[in-house]
């Protein structure tokens with residue numbers, strides 16, 4: 001039988017659910033494709049090849065006093081991979097990445113290169129952004145930028161019950177807050193009750209000059225790695241890490257940092273190699289008003305499941321349904337959860353069933369989940385979380401009838 005060619009597209013390959021490969025396909029590795037093609041500091045715009053990372057963008061624009069508007073909490077991801085998942089991060093006003101994309105060029109299945117924007121080939125704009133590489137290869141992207149600014153860090157101790165109100169009054173209600181992230185304790189002593197909210201407030205009284213050197217090295221990687229390993233293995237390790245984090249937060253209070261450096265957060269301590277186990281992310285979006293109720297349900301599920309939860313961070317993503325597979329059906333809190341899971345067949349089955357139980361609660365609270373992670377969710381859960389999925393897969397057939405662009409996300413969730 002004649003085999004048809006299939007391509008899967010890869011950036012930095014941090015997605016975790018077979019999104020960048022497919023059986024017998026050719027992997028198109030975009031990472032060498034990273035030049036800046038055009039830059040207009042006056043208009044605050046950059047056109048850059050899709051294999052470039054956010055770090056490449058920051059390295060380029062920092063000298064002009066400019067910064068990225070929306071990206072993940074780390075700068076290690078490619079622009080093409082970030083568009084294809086429609087990323088979000090800590091900027092509370094910029095929301096999903098789609099909002100900050102002006103246009104891109106897309107190499108489609110019939111070999112044409114199309115300019116895609118809200119006015120040109122507009123049908124493809126909300127499909128390819130958040131399209132997981134199924135509509136073609138994003139070649140280069142025009143992004144709008146913002147000013148690099150000085151921020152002062154302000155950290156508050158809060159709790160799960162009052163977080164939504166705290167956020168509305170003290171974070172969203174304060175025009176000076178630019179970036180925000182919160183952490184929920186996974187320590188047995190304060191399990192899913194205690195929180196820290198970390199806010200970055202604009203401080204125009206401090207000049208950028210003298211502060212605007214880009215951070216190039218992560219500090220304290222080895223001790224943090226050791227602590228994080230204890231957090232993986234023992235309840236007392238989780239308690240100790242949480243109390244050390246509290247001390248670290250106290251030390252950070254009032255510190256100054258530029259936007260570009262605040263958006264270069266640290267990840268080297270998370271590198272982990274252990275035969276038979278892995279750390280895996282899952283991310284749940286719940287409407288702002290549902291937060292405390294969902295966390296209560298989440299706590300009860302976790303008390304009955306064999307899931308080793310290592311860390312939860314919370315971000316805010318405002319309502320944005322422009323992408324066909326959009327996750328922000330309302331103003332949402334995103335709970336990014338890192339689990340340590342066994343890779344044995346039984347361990348995987350238990351992890352999958354536990355995650356599916358969590359997801360039932362997410363959906364009961366009108367929530368959604370993020371698609372770049374392991375394909376644990378059931379098909380019916382995917383369909384409930386992404387009501388426009390049928391239109392998405394129909395358009396895939398229209399634009400790519402011979403399935404040139406393929407990956408396991410397609411086979412896992414297309415359904416019959």
Ligand SMILES: Cc1cc2nc3c(=O)[nH]c(=O)nc-3n(C[C@H](O)[C@H](O)[C@H](O)COP(=O)(O)OP(=O)(O)OC[C@H]3O[C@@H](n4cnc5c(N)ncnc54)[C@H](O)[C@@H]3O)c2cc1C
Pocket residue numbers: 008009010011012013014015016019020030050051071072073074076077078079080081082084085086087088089131132133134136137138139267281372407
């Ligand atoms: C530690 C960690 C932290 C994370 N934090 C965040 C966060 O704060 N916010 C957030 O939103 N997400 C976060 N993520 C998820 C992350 O944004 C996605 O996994 C993102 O896709 C990674 O970019 P990448 O370059 O590794 O893409 P890849 O994993 O290489 O690719 C992802 C998808 O994009 C497609 N693709 C890649 N390049 C192109 C291209 N040029 N054209 C068309 N399709 C393409 C691939 O086929 C694939 O479907 C995190 C992930 C990890 C592992």
